[in-house]
Amino acid sequence: MSRVSADYKSERLEMSKRNKMPGALKRCAALLCAVALAGGLLATGARQAAAQVAAPQRPTAAVNPRSASVVAATSEVLKETGEIRQLGVLRAVKSGAQSRAEIERMLVRNLDEQSTPAELHASEVALKKLGLVPADFQFRSFLIELLTEQVAGYYEPKTQEFYLADWIDLDGQQPVMAHELTHALQDQHFNLLRFSKWPKGDSDAELAAHALVEGDATLVMTFYVMRDLKRVAAMMKSANAEGASSEKIERAPRAIRESLLFPYKQGMDFVSQVYRRGGWPLISEAYKALPQSSEQILHPEKYFAREAPVKVDVPELAELLGKNWTRLDYDVNGEWSYFQILDEYLRAEKESQKAAAGWGGDRFALYENRTTRNVLLAQLTAWDTATDAAEFFDAYVRRTERRYKDAIADTRASVPTETRRVWRTTGEGLVVMERQGARVAILEGVPEKTNVSALLKKVLGTS
């Protein structure tokens, strides 16, 4: 599932009046950088969503009338942000205001620069195969609409400039400025550009790195707001102001919405734990020893213990699948994505969290048949213990029975057991699951005539 890329924009999320201040603040903390849409298969989307800040700004025609007030406020907010974050201001930061049209143009340009049409297609196919988005879901246009709605500002590492949305009042924007200017300070001290050139193929690690960056900026923003309750009031006023819509994000498929928020919500929880342990200096240290997986973000004790992900590989399968099969994607899901993949159908958060915990490592390979457009998703997962693997296996069986409502257990291929399940679906081929010790292999969309045992042996590396 999709990947977050290094663009630091602020989004506005509906400040629900229901939330108590802390919750509201947390929710407001989600006045986010439209940087992410999340790890593994979800992370890929996140990268595409997040890849919004890279391209250098083409000079806009007229100076935006709101720019003057943004520029005037920038140095003051930067100074205070540096004090809170205990990072020196090494350079002034160029800033300004931009219209919705300008921001949308930047979003589209960066999305297309950061993600090829093939990558966007692969994300869309993967999200549909996992049943996380509707069959008619248009990923690219959806992302652009969502981000255009949500962006309230952004910082751009390439040009070291930041811009605020000109349709939101400046008072309500000060916390967003503190968030964005934290990115400017992170960039001056830790070089954020390296996050936009993240090597492909491990979106879960990229999501984790972004959770540090966004969690850090969101924690600083929280401290900034809490210094003066007038700021909280101004922020809530602007979050509920005219033009502040969250219609699109609330209508977004759950996995995409929650993965968009991951770097901010779970990111801030993670960074708060690091802060409790060693204050801002330890958070700065983390830029030298980045969190390596969404598992480390969700379980900071595993970050402190440097429990590294297990490297998992899936061999090339096209040969066994036959003619016209192409591998579209090869990436890492991570604990966060498995939680989303399970809970989309189990709708039992505690159960899904428990089944996704114990994640050791994984790899998925996504294939598409060029002529039939049939899709095969091969996943190989490694768990900390055989018990963790069994728990995940059972949960994924329950998820699969709901994902493929019409599926019937294929007893000819294999008698359903605790370690192997085969289903025949209508129109989506076979679904095959096998657990061997602490590893679970899952194949969804296996063409009818395929030699299932040979395919499983190949994936599990026992052939």
Ligand SMILES: [Zn+2]
């Ligand atoms: Zn941000």
